[in-house]
Amino acid sequence: MGIRAIALHLLAALWIGHGALAGDLSALARLDPAASRVVDAGAGIAIDLAISQAVPYRTFLLADPPRLVADFSEVDFGPSRPAALDRSERVHSLGWGPVREGWSRLVAELDGPYRIESAEERVAETGEAEIRLRLVPEEADRFAAATAGGVPEAARWALPEPVALAAPKRRQTGAAPLIVVLDPGHGGIDPGAEAGKAVEAEVMLVFARELAEVLRRGGMKVTLTRDEDVFVPLEARISVARAAGSDVFLSLHADALAEGEATGATVYLLADEASDTASAQLAERHDRADLLAGVDLSGQGDLVAAVMMEMARTETQPRADRLAGALVAAIKASGGRMHRHPIQEAAFSVLKSPDIPSVLLEVGFLSSEADRRRLADPVWRAGFQEAILAGLRAWAIADAAEAQLIRQ
Ligand SMILES: [Zn+2]
CATH class of the missing domain: 3.40.630.40 (Zn-dependent exopeptidases)
Incomplete structure (x- = not known):
């Protein structure tokens, strides 16, 4: 896994502490779809997500098909569906939702190889935040090298425990509840x-x-x-x-x-x-x-x-x-x-x-x-x-x- 493919942005929660402006810290961060967008930016793609408060997040890329994955701790995407968001034609599909207790994931399927040029989270005085991701086209071989490791170790919690190859289960005989x-x-x-x-x-x-x-x-x-x-x-x-x-x-x-x-x-x-x-x-x-x-x-x-x-x-x-x-x-x-x-x-x-x-x-x-x-x-x-x-x-x-x- 090349360094380029992973941008890890785990924010310390400390800075949220200044002032009462940060709002209710125990509340779940909410996405505001109306203020969020996925649009063309030059030859690349801009993804701006407006959320009600800052959250730790990380992003990485995957191949076959090329995808951008962003994990958040934890964002309530609300009832709106990703299809409702205005979307760049360079993003073939967009999905979001919970993936695990306390974590949410956004996946954007891309029309070709890209790299993450920048990823930042800006916080307004009101405590509301915006996560801004910028993707620019990448050469195919560099993209392949950068994504060769698949899902980065830190994001592998979605994987199931390895299945031990025990002896096949004995079939039921009616002696115990089905x-x-x-x-x-x-x-x-x-x-x-x-x-x-x-x-x-x-x-x-x-x-x-x-x-x-x-x-x-x-x-x-x-x-x-x-x-x-x-x-x-x-x-x-x-x-x-x-x-x-x-x-x-x-x-x-x-x-x-x-x-x-x-x-x-x-x-x-x-x-x-x-x-x-x-x-x-x-x-x-x-x-x-x-x-x-x-x-x-x-x-x-x-x-x-x-x-x-x-x-x-x-x-x-x-x-x-x-x-x-x-x-x-x-x-x-x-x-x-x-x-x-x-x-x-x-x-x-x-x-x-x-x-x-x-x-x-x-x-x-x-x-x-x-x-x-x-x-x-x-x-x-x-x-x-x-x-x-x-x-x-x-x-x-x-x-x-x-x-x-x-x-x-
Ligand atoms: Zn089905």
Whole structure:
């Protein structure tokens, strides 16, 4: 990691102390989107963020695709979405949100290699602050050298704990409560799909909390991969499932599809390659979230590990297939609405646990007005959640029976 790529600006809090002008120190710093901007500056980019009080922050660059990352301790970005900000065409996308307790992150995807020419925080007499970042174009090889180290050590807290390659989990036999990990998709810097007032990350968090209660009442043990609006890297979601000793991993989504009139629930299974365009787009969008935050571990793992995982997957995949079938049957039996192709395959990283049957459930599509209405209806949700409980129960019984057969 070249020095140039990291600009660390951790301010001592001391100077805030002069006078009462600094305002309420315990209050969270808030971004004022109306006074903030991301604009062209000569051949480069100017990012000015108006915040209600000074905060420690740091910035760094990442490659593939080129991105500027800024971490703040801690900024409330409020209800406004990054898309609302006036934006330079040199910034392909802009995302912000909480990434970890006490930290917020902004990620700007750039149209090419840049370097951080300057980064400063100016504080007005009122205590309000402005963070001013200036990026200028950089030669490709210098940019590559500067970003070769990836995420700087100090910013690596977003990475999950390394997953120990323990023996594959013993499959459930029905002797103990079923352990279910629910994974509300997206969160924090990655809001997922947005349609009207509905934001996928929020809709799925509500749904997952309610579903957790339904499953617990049904005698299952439930863990959530996130229980607040925070960014959780995909690999960390899998780590949560392992740490919980999960029997089943259920990722919950409500995406928007641009093409066609997608409506109704869909169960996705892991595929090596996404089978059609819509599946490929979904997989791309979901896996992109990790790239955005600079966490991409997908290339990791040595050959031995890969072989071990492949062996485990050979037993796990048919179990996941049956799980998908059981969920679809239960949802249909409850009168719930399924997509006309209820079971599909896509290359979702989050489904890659080798020894935990994992499926991704699109509860509905936010792009469909009918689905949005259903998702907003607590009565409809309760019925759908009961159907998931019934599906999981039916699957667990059949799965345990098969486990007994294998063992004999
Ligand atoms: Zn999603």
